[in-house]
Structure formats: C-alpha cells, structure tokens
Amino acid sequence: MFRRDGTHPAIIFEPGKCIACGLCIEVAKRYEEELGLTFIGRGFDVRTAVPFGSPLADGLRRAALECAEVCPTGALVHADEAEEEAGGDEERWREDADGRSPDEAV
Secondary structure, three states: OOOOEOOOOOEEEOHHHOOOOOHHHHHHHHOOOOOOOEEEOOHHHOEEEOHHHOOHHHHOOOOHHHHHHHOOOOOEEEHHHHHHHOOOOHHHHOOOOOOOOOOOOO
C-alpha cells in the first residue's frame, strides 16, 4: 500500500504513485501559489513536494483541485474520490504526512 498524505482538506497525495512529470508543479506556477510544488533531490531520489518541508495545504491553496485533475497517475486525487475508493472508511485509509495511520501508536 502507498503512503498517503491526507493533510490537505481537498486532495490526497500518494507520493509512491508520482512519476515526477511536473504537471502539478506547472499548474501551481500558473496559479501563482506562494510556495507551490517543486522537485526535491536529484536523479533516482527526486520527488515532488512542497518546498521547505511545508504542509501540502500551505503549498496548494488555490491550485489543489486542478493539480488533482491533471495528475496522470492518481498520485494527487480529490479527497472525496479517495473516500469513495476506500468504501467510505476514511479513517482506515487516511494517513498523516509521516505515513502513520490513525490507528498506530506514536
């Protein structure tokens, strides 16, 4: 199972599905997001994330839904679609930005 970042109110991000195509980065630039998204790292270690380790909700304030629309792999999806996929058991499938499920002890 892929790690899910459910910290954004409108979208879910599954970084393991991301192919680093850059479409979401371009959408965030077009919306002139203050932080937006960027590529972090180099080579095989490159990943898409919000700069400076900021939460997804800070990086995508206006462009989130369109980023989910253009994502070719489903790494970014609308939160309501993710809930339907999980069979309405949102708590079972959502994980925080650290990759822990709500059931796991800290």
